[in-house]
Amino acid sequence: EIVLTQSPGTLSLSPGERATLSCRASQSVSSSYLAWYQQKPGQAPRLLIYGASSRATGIPDRFSGSGSGTDFTLTISRLEPEDFAVYYCQQYGSSPPSTFGQGTKLEIK
């Protein structure tokens, strides 16, 4: 069973800074099957990245994804006030068919 572990649990940064969020898988995951989501309080999650590095429709280019195998990264190049939220990685696979990481909370410092 694939487990996704995100780190850090909480990241405290200021607007304008660069954010680097990690997602580590317990077994190798195809980069084609790795997605990232943003969730703000009281809202449904929003798809940011699919295929580990492709931005979803309407996502600003300050968001980028990278990685392969067991280590994946979501980078926000210059934080805007609206970027402070919780971020989840997700894998699509066969065992189990889908899994989310536990999330990283990005908070204003």
Next chain:
Amino acid sequence: QVQLQESGPGLVKPSETLSLTCTVSGGSISSYYWSWIRQPAGKGLEWIGRIYTSGSTNYNPSLKSRVTMSVDTSKNQFSLKLSSVTAADTAVYYCAREDGIVGYYYGMDVWGQGTTVTVSS
């Protein structure tokens, strides 16, 4: 654009069956996977399962024995049933559209707003 709306009882008694429906508007339900995800208050996301418009399903192994999903293409709806519920099943339940092809996953690109289900007597 495509929109999803969850509906169903907000309160379910312990040991009974939770039943939710997701209505797809603004587009066809055909040729996509449709998923259910839940989120207990203050906690992370848990994938429950998915159904394709053909009726084929994948379920979270931890919930598989209690989950049934179905799809009604004539009504552009898909549904979730979770049996023998306990307080641990109290959560916000989301429906979402999943897209992908063989060898590539495009993610959950459309989500419903979520519906809160409380399990209590």
